Amino acid sequence: MNVTMYWRRLRRSESAAFWLFLAPWLAGFLGLTLGPMLFSLFAAFTRWNGVGTPHWIGLQNFRVMFTSDLDFWPSLGHTFLYAGARVALGTVLALALAAMVNTRIVGRTFFRTVFFLPAIVTGVPLFVVWSWMLDPSGGVLNYLLGKVGIQGPEWLASSTWAIPALVLMSLTATGGAMIVFLSGLQDIPLELRDAALVDGAGWWQRFRRITVPLLSPVILFNVIMGLIGSLQVFAEPYVMTGGGPEHTTYFLGLYLYNEAFWYSNVGYASALAWVQFLVVVVLTVVVLRFSRRHVHHLGS
């Protein structure tokens, strides 16, 4: 057997192995992700209650959504409000915590663990416990506020405070972002900071001129991930508020869920899902575009 034939056979067997190993994932992706996505794209142009035959109605769902649906724009607005507040405050807090546990303080490992701990407990149990904590009359939060002479708000029962309450809850789970920031901070060459120190730069100048620019790729990553997660928020309002009070936490994710599974408007819900997807894509592209001028990659 000459060398050419040997390599050809090897390549063929490698190719077979490649497809063989890829096959389970590929089957799952086609059957459980791409297939349903394409079907939902079709359903978005139909009137369909999930049971009968879908009726093709062209762009009618989108026309209704943008022109006469009284829930769509408010729910989109509330989603933006929540996502904006959560991403902005979450990023700042995660960065502050990372900077704090990156210094040489006593009990550094302990604090890193403590700050990361809430990120481990997620999902419905956490939301139920927070619902109890935020209870206006029996909750621990208002009890503690009462101890220092402050009458706590009605949190989830108040149209004004419901979104801030959900943002507040989300801030306790910034441990994941903090860890990413921490690794970013530890990647910044010490000699740059030392050189700045020698040049007489203060703490704020070093943070602003060295840390933030060199950390900007990490900030970008956290902002994009946070944005994608926040724009799809669903479980929190589903468990904690049901979209209330007075629809103030009726975010887009909850709205499309209700349309599909509560009101049996599967066609319309599919249209909402695609709009939500496009919103996420557009915002991500905008952030990436914006980042071109503000994100600095070390060595580039």
Added chain:
Amino acid sequence: MRPLTRRRVLRAGAALGTSAAIAGSTAACGASRRKDELVFGFHGDTVSIGIYRRIVELYRRRNPGARISYTYADSLGFFQRLPLMFRAGTAPDVMIVAESWVSGLSQLGGYADLSSFVRRDGVREDQWLPGSLNPARIEGRVLCLPVIVYPKGVTYNKTLLDKLGIPLPRGGWSERDFLETAAAAPSGSGVRRTWGMRNAFGTNQPYDVATVHGGLPFDPLTRRMTATDGRMVSALQLMHDLVHTRRAMPAAGQTQYAVDFTSGLFAMDLFYGYALSYLRQQIAERFEWGVVPYPKEWIGTYQNNNVAVFEGSKRKEEAWHFATFIATDPDAQRLLEPVGTPALRTALKGGQQGLSAEDRVLPWARMIAGMEHQLVAYQGGIFNKVWDVLGQQVQAVENRGAPVRQALDVVQERGTQILRA
């Protein structure tokens, strides 16, 4: 015979593997519905699940050779899966459905019309409690048979009312008596504040607001909105007064999370027949409580559980046989007592023996009598959207004192748009 090469072995192996995978997945799909057995679907908590399983065992004993398997889920999960199961043709042959699901999902064509079976077998309506077939009758069809009903009343905290020196509610009382009791009970402040009435109406149960005085926000048959009807206005005004004028009830959404009647902070609450075991377990010996029928002006929402047959069932005759067993067999009906009141009159003769002595003395007869005129709050599909709009406006009235008329005008207008669309 051709020689057995490695390539042939591999090909044969691949073919065998593929066949096995296809056969396996086909078998898995069909595992839940074997050709020779009936599938029974039900929902509820662990107590309900245990009871329905015992009913299946009883049926098997009575009908040797009957093959029944069962599937169950929590109530909300079961309700949400039903449309998909109808679509996929995988709904159980026989299923337990709440009254509101019958109307709400009837447009999907999943429930078999049982009228011909009822006529053929001479099934009499008067064997069940009054009003039991009301939820079943949709556009001239009979879509289910009654299984259990949930009488409604008002629960009161005897210990708290005695402590505050307030007379206990009595049967035959009026709405005025109710308001006086509710208004006299609030005391204290902060986390230990006591209230006259728990708000079980607003956030999750807008149905109970609408039906208090016998109103509904829409007519489910003509699909016309009736949200500004006088009964709706007076019912929402009652909520408004309880929250704002008398300060006897927290606003919708307040104190709903951690604190309910079992906390002992509420003098009164709505009583639902299905919550009996929950109340007993949670309150235990902490305080004494009792139940009275609704004030005489109140109507309320009709709630029960029914048994329906899947339209796509291949075994309708057996399904009907099993469904009638659940709805008409006194022994099967008595098994259900811990989770509801049997709908069958004969099962109730001699008292509800399945209940504890202290539960048996509750005013069941009067609460059951009150069910005859209660209203079915049609749910499912687009009706849920109208209920959500009503819930939202109830919150506006209770949370920030929005004018009742204005709130109901919004419901009327938005509901009309929704039903038209």
